[in-house]
Amino acid sequence: MTNRHDSTAEPPPGFDEPPSMPLEFAAFCELHRPRYLSYARVWLPDQAEAAGAVQQAFAEIAVQWRELLGGSNPTADAWQILCGTVTEYTRQCEPDARPYHPADDDLAILHYVIGLAAPEIADVVGTDTASVAGRLRRTMLREASGW
CATH class of the missing domain: 1.10.10 (Arc Repressor Mutant, subunit A)
Incomplete structure (x- = not known):
């Protein structure tokens, strides 16, 4: 019988440990990423651009995470960050696009x-x-x- 919890076990080759992030932030990302991405794809039809915008938004949310949690409505504040990021990406990728929605x-x-x-x-x-x-x-x- 093997011990699956052997503390001497090495991680598999090529395994990179994920960066440390608060559990609640990881859960927030997992919950909102699909919807954020669907929203970004409406404004940025190129999937790579949409994914980049969402990734940038989550990076900004991560930087402000503790502040957001101390605010009155972290979800609404994160949504505003996403919308601002998508708007900025839209301006960069499609200069003739409607700048405000x-x-x-x-x-x-x-x-x-x-x-x-x-x-x-x-x-x-x-x-x-x-x-x-x-x-x-x-x-x-x-x-x-x-x-």
Whole structure:
């Protein structure tokens, strides 16, 4: 019988230990990365550019992590970092692209393009479900009045 917990066991060749990061930050990244990436891909159709923007956003979030946790709404603050990073990447990659997108448009993208329900959107952007639902309705009415 072998002891799988042998402290003398060497890691496999080529194994690089991941950089040390707080467990809660790792969990945050794992939870939000797929949705952040889906959002970035709407603005940056090139997958490498979208992945780069998300990676840059997470790097900035990591730098500010302790500050964000001390704030009133870390998820909302992280979402703002992501949006700012994606906007900056959009300006660099597509200079003729629309430079600003209102927050309500972002909610519409998350709902109508990416397919997230209001509770999922609330989790991603750091707000409550009722606020998301109301803002989505307002966006839909604003768009419908322009038809």
